[in-house]
Amino acid sequence: MTEKRTPKLDELQKGKWPSFVTEMKRAAVKSPAAAELVQLLEKSYEERKGHWKHGGIVGVKGYGGGVIGRYTDVPEEFPNLAEFHTMRLNQPAGWFYNTKSLRDLCDIWEKHGSGLTNFHGSTGDIIMLGMTTEHIQPAFDEFSEAGFDLGGSGSDLRTPSCCVGPARCEHACYDTLEACHDITNEFQDELHRPMWPYKFKIKFSGCANDCTASIARSDCSVIGTWRDTLRIDQNEVKAYVEAGLDIQAAVCDKCPTRALKFDYKNNELNVIPEDCSRCMHCINVMPKAIQPGKEKGATILLGGKSTIVQSAFMAWVIVPFMKMEGDYEEFKDLMRRIWEWWDENGKTRERIGETIYRLGMGKFLREVGLPPVPQMVFRPRANPYVFWPQDEIEK
Amino acid sequence: MARLDQGPPHYEQMLPPIIKENYGKWRYHEIPRPGVLKHVSETGAELYSIRVGSPRLVSIEFVRDLCDLADKFCDGHLRFTARHNVEFLLGDASKVEPLIAALTEKGLPVGGTGASISNVVHTQGWVHCHTPATDASGVVKSVMDDLHDYFEEMKLPAKLKIGLACCLNMCGAAHCSDIAIVGVHRTPPRINDEKIQKGTEIPSLVASCPTGAIRPNPKAKSVIVNEDKCMYCGNCYTMSPGMEIMDPKNDGCAILVGGKTSNARTAPSFSRMVIPFLPNNPPRWPEVTEAIRNIIDVWAANARQGERVGEWIERIGWERFFTLTGIPFSDKLIDDYIFSRETFRTSAAFKF
Numbered sequence: 001m002t003e004k005r006t007p008k009l010d011e012l013q014k015g016k017w018p019s020f021v022t023e024m025k026r027a028a029v030k031s032p033a034a035a036e037l038v039q040l041l042e043k044s045y046e047e048r049k050g051h052w053k054h055g056g057i058v059g060v061k062g063y064g065g066g067v068i069g070r071y072t073d074v075p076e077e078f079p080n081l082a083e084f085h086t087m088r089l090n091q092p093a094g095w096f097y098n099t100k101s102l103r104d105l106c107d108i109w110e111k112h113g114s115g116l117t118n119f120h121g122s123t124g125d126i127i128m129l130g131m132t133t134e135h136i137q138p139a140f141d142e143f144s145e146a147g148f149d150l151g152g153s154g155s156d157l158r159t160p161s162c163c164v165g166p167a168r169c170e171h172a173c174y175d176t177l178e179a180c181h182d183i184t185n186e187f188q189d190e191l192h193r194p195m196w197p198y199k200f201k202i203k204f205s206g207c208a209n210d211c212t213a214s215i216a217r218s219d220c221s222v223i224g225t226w227r228d229t230l231r232i233d234q235n236e237v238k239a240y241v242e243a244g245l246d247i248q249a250a251v252c253d254k255c256p257t258r259a260l261k262f263d264y265k266n267n268e269l270n271v272i273p274e275d276c277s278r279c280m281h282c283i284n285v286m287p288k289a290i291q292p293g294k295e296k297g298a299t300i301l302l303g304g305k306s307t308i309v310q311s312a313f314m315a316w317v318i319v320p321f322m323k324m325e326g327d328y329e330e331f332k333d334l335m336r337r338i339w340e341w342w343d344e345n346g347k348t349r350e351r352i353g354e355t356i357y358r359l360g361m362g363k364f365l366r367e368v369g370l371p372p373v374p375q376m377v378f379r380p381r382a383n384p385y386v387f388w389p390q391d392e393i394e395k
Numbered sequence: 396m397a398r399l400d401q402g403p404p405h406y407e408q409m410l411p412p413i414i415k416e417n418y419g420k421w422r423y424h425e426i427p428r429p430g431v432l433k434h435v436s437e438t439g440a441e442l443y444s445i446r447v448g449s450p451r452l453v454s455i456e457f458v459r460d461l462c463d464l465a466d467k468f469c470d471g472h473l474r475f476t477a478r479h480n481v482e483f484l485l486g487d488a489s490k491v492e493p494l495i496a497a498l499t500e501k502g503l504p505v506g507g508t509g510a511s512i513s514n515v516v517h518t519q520g521w522v523h524c525h526t527p528a529t530d531a532s533g534v535v536k537s538v539m540d541d542l543h544d545y546f547e548e549m550k551l552p553a554k555l556k557i558g559l560a561c562c563l564n565m566c567g568a569a570h571c572s573d574i575a576i577v578g579v580h581r582t583p584p585r586i587n588d589e590k591i592q593k594g595t596e597i598p599s600l601v602a603s604c605p606t607g608a609i610r611p612n613p614k615a616k617s618v619i620v621n622e623d624k625c626m627y628c629g630n631c632y633t634m635s636p637g638m639e640i641m642d643p644k645n646d647g648c649a650i651l652v653g654g655k656t657s658n659a660r661t662a663p664s665f666s667r668m669v670i671p672f673l674p675n676n677p678p679r680w681p682e683v684t685e686a687i688r689n690i691i692d693v694w695a696a697n698a699r700q701g702e703r704v705g706e707w708i709e710r711i712g713w714e715r716f717f718t719l720t721g722i723p724f725s726d727k728l729i730d731d732y733i734f735s736r737e738t739f740r741t742s743a744a745f746k747f
Contacts, residue, residue, distance in 0.1 A: 008677055008678040009678065011678040011679060012533055012536050012537070012678050012679075014540075015536065015537075015540030015543075016502075016504065016540055016543040017448065017450070017504065017536055017539035017540045017543055017546075018448060018449060018450045018502060018503060018504070019450060019536060020450040020451070020452040020453070020522075020532040020533075020536060021536075023450055023452060023453045023454045023456075023457055024452070024454070026454040026456045026457070027454035027455070027456070034454075037522070041521055041522055044521035044530065045521070045530070045533070045677040045678055047643055048643035048644075048646070048675045048677065049521075049641045049642075049643045049646070050520075050521045050524060050525065050526075050527045050641060051521070052523065052524060052525040053525055053636065054525050054636045055525070060397065061397075062397075062399045063399070070523060070525070084523070086523065090402065090403035091403060092403050092404045092405070092406045092409045093403070093406040094406055094409075094474065095474050095475040095476065095477075096406055096409035096410055096414075096472070096473075096474045097409050097472070097473055097474065097475075098408065098409050098471050098472055099462040099465050099466050099471040099472070099473070100471065101404060101409065102458055102459075102461070102462050102473075103459065103462055105455075105458075106455035106458050106459055106462075109455055110455055115454050115455045115456075116452065116453070116454060116455075117453060117454075117455065117458065118451050118452060118453070118479075119449065119451070119453060119458065119475050119479065119481075120475055120479065121566075122516060122517075122518065122566050122567050122568060124477075129452075129522075129523055130523070137397075140397050141396060141397045143397075144397035144398050144401065145397075147401075147404040148403065148404060149398075149400070149401050149402050149403060161477070163477065164474070164476075166418055166419035166421070167406075167410060167414050167418060168414060168421060168434055168442065168444065168484075169421060169424075169434075170421040170422055170423055170424065170434070172419070175419070177406045181402075181403070181405065181406055184402055184403060185402040188400035188402055189400065192399070192400060208657070208658035208659065209657045209658070209659060210656050210657055210658060210663070211477055212477050213477070213568065213571065213656040214656075215571075215656050215658075215663045216568055216570060216571035216654075216656045216663065217568040217571075217656075223658075250700075250701070254660055254701065255660075256660055256661065279658045279659050279660060280657070280658060280659045281659040281660045284659055287422075287423040287424065288422070288423045306560075306564070306565035306566075306568050306570055307563045307564075307565050307570060307628075308563050308564050308565070308628060308629075308630050308633075309603070309605040309628070309630055310605060310733060311732060311733055311734055312565075312570040312571075312665060314571070314663055314665070347602075348599065348602075349599075349603070
């Protein structure tokens, strides 16, 4: 195919932000498919529409997910894009890499694919973008040899991800990397072999700042917290005062529950323990002086998802506090019970949050065996329409 | 043959020695300059993280460039963030400036920390998706070119997170961003009976419609759409290629603002629609970049220190937001879907 001009895309090589078009053209030097992708995208820019068809089923031996079939709708014009599949690789927890591993990935991808990739996809995987069907198995074999495994796709456990956690953050209330790694390994079957009504995502954030956006982006959100009281170092409080921080305005006045009292006379900051809702604001502003409590664990929230179909849902509290230590058996057991209930009750392409919304939290809590507590709601119901269980009615 | 179910590589083998030694011991962090985080451990160790913007869609040559820099400056270690940034990890403060110089020479922006705009979380768009209503990488590139200074400097009232989803499936989960750009359709699907007959499960297709606008058409072994009930979500097209919904003349972007996921100060919140439609105008999407620049400039000029976009708007009131930004309000911004009522103002207290 003769090289055509790409005036529209060339515009996007200008400007200060690094250019994906430049990256596509770099890949195009070695890959005829990447070269055609540049041309196909130019066509999309001219016509203002995409040129990809619905995926067909492709994959590797032994798995049901991890590879997403992709075919252009104009294969005559772009024969190298007739098959242009995606392979998802499960990232190491916390997205840490040594360069040896990254170079291995690049070398394998140069051999088997387009040389284009996403570091990373929205769910967290390394996305290998564009390969033909015949390369899928050999590429997987080599990625596997290099120590990598496939991520999730379809109606399975999607690749869990976590924040940087104790590897580089003072706020982490549990070991997000270890939890993510351990739990990902526990549920390899669920991750690689789709068997549920729909997808299920888990994200691990070490504190309520929620750097993985787990509450919005995962069906199960695991957010680090503590059960006792903030720890305040009064010497460091005084140091912040000396450095010019207006503690009353920047910290106390912004505390959502007015749980912090600043003593001007002695330059001391005190917390009313039972009023603190552990939102992280004061700790974010004064990390040297304020620390989470000592009895640490996580809040488990369920039901988060994006817009399609019934509107976006934010995940809601189902377990206010759970220790996240050892073999994580309490968490794993909860996941198994939830998945079993969802398998039993969910409709096809219904996320867990939608199933619970359709059938009611009461039924979900009773059948999964979770005790109802006020931490689960902002406020109780305003209507009197209670579905009374028959055994609570006098007959 | 591949080893099945071996799982991801263990993170421990990826950690630089300074992190292994100080794992769980970090005491606090500071931002000595935009794009640089300094974490201090209770052992006294200091770790510098240099945050770098990436276009997300990259070549393996880009990844090899990163490796070269990490080998030269960071003993062969680096990480990526949840928002597609790259982070170089240094135990030696004297290497910070030389590394930044090397990054700048390669045209890689250093920033995205503190009160700045972080990298845009986004989807595949026309590059590789079968259901997009707009492109992803091109819109993001245009927006970030325009907002580049806000990435490299920390002069905003608070952190700013932008997300882009190229259709309502929202693989980019843009729905809780300070500013969300969302690809939208505006016309009902065009039914292709032949394609539907070829392998679409009709009951699943009918069930996929959230408003019940699709019903079976037994005669044609296909379906019929009640166009008055269709709100163009595209879920049926995800189910069947016979429900062609892409419409170059009418597809475009909606802008939603004020979402956040952090629990700090206020509860996590959804982004709310403020502009229902802007045209797809490649390669630079000027209408989108201008709209976003306007919202950010008005927020930066009016918000109090530390106020995220949504916190600022909730304090001044949405009615004031529309006055200050000059964005026209219309009936399209009033919810008429399932959870609409909770957004109606059931109070006589408001501002003019």
